[in-house]
Amino acid sequence: MLELHHNNMSVCSAKVRLVLREKGLAPVEHHYDLRRGDQFAPAYMALNPLGVVPTLVHNGFPFFESTLICEYLDEAFPEPPLRPADPAERTAMRRWASEPDRGLHAACGAVSNALAFRYQFLALAPEELEANLAQTPDPARRERKRMGIEMGMDWPPAAAAVRVYDGALQRMEMTLAAGGPWLAGDAYSLADSGLTPYVVRLDHLNLSWLWDRRPALAAWYDAVQARPNFAGLADHVEPAYLDIMDAHAAELRPKVEAALAG
Ligand SMILES: N[C@@H](CCC(=O)N[C@@H](CS)C(=O)NCC(=O)O)C(=O)O
CATH class of the missing domain: 3.40.30.10 (Glutaredoxin)
Structure with missing residues (x-):
């Protein structure tokens, strides 16, 4: 089972x-x-x-x-x-599939929080927020969460996270432009499934302009969305979360651009 x-x-x-x-x-x-x-x-x-x-x-x-x-x-x-x-393609697959574990996942959390999810927490009463934070067992993780909620994009690690994310997109672009059509060569692999949700998150956060000048990445993103297995992601999207991501996107774009320039 x-x-x-x-x-x-x-x-x-x-x-x-x-x-x-x-x-x-x-x-x-x-x-x-x-x-x-x-x-x-x-x-x-x-x-x-x-x-x-x-x-x-x-x-x-x-x-x-x-x-x-x-x-x-x-x-x-x-x-x-x-x-x-x-073997060489398998190693390339593992390198891409483990990209989230080497900083991209943390960057995704920080960016998502700073641009959208913090507003869910800020809507709580102060005692509810404290009770929620207190549940996080690891003190460092709890503190990062608190700072992200309080400061959003004004928290320097959030701006740094935007740059980490952008660096990963740029490396994806270079890899796909040099080879492709998939991240680890000719066939769709765990590299592609592993990176897909991270690019979707940017799309949901209204940051798809990050691949306006990355045509190979844009073509890859079209291709992953066209695959039948994309339903494993798309069928679970919660509209209420998209509303939160839309709500502050326009006002926060200049802060994202400033972070990229930083
Ligand atoms: N390295 C872990 C990361 C897991 C993780 O951070 N999951 C997030 C959701 S994507 C979570 O459960 N967050 C709840 C929390 O941090 O309290 C993995 O890849 O499974």
Whole structure:
């Protein structure tokens, strides 16, 4: 039996759902409200001690860390293969698939928070916000969350995160322009499914202008959206979140541009 503990708008969860769809797998789903703090419930933290989604449970055994889950799925359910057979392409795939774990995921969190999600928290009463922050077990993670909520794009790490994101887009552009059509060569792989939710997030944040002058990336983004497995992401998008992302986009664009120039 296959079970997925996830959240609809979580990029890491979407990453895993794209792979599940590609494999034609339909797990039993358990949805977590991350704003309410469902991820910190003791029963869930027994599965995933970090208190983050996603967690995949296969035949009673829990797997966490989305990059590792995706590799596991490709090993346990080999058809269609999402890891290139060629060793050099396989290494390239792993380099791209692990890009979120080397800073892009943290940058995505900081940018999403600074441009949109902080407004969900700022709408809470002060004591509700404190209670919500207090649930985050790791003090450093709690403090980062607090600063992002309080300062938004005026928090220097948020501006730095914009540059990290932009650097990843530029490297994607260069890779795709030099080879392609996929990130690790001729075939769609875990590299493409792994990066897709991060580009979608920028699109949702009204930052698609970041690839106005990146034609190879723009073509890749069209191609990933045209694939049937994209439903694994698109079917879970929550309109209320898109409304929050739209609400402040125009007013915040100059701050994003300033961060890129910084
Ligand atoms: N490296 C982890 C990151 C997981 C992660 O940060 N998940 C986010 C959603 S994308 C989460 O659960 N956030 C809740 C929180 O930080 O309280 C992975 O790839 O699975």
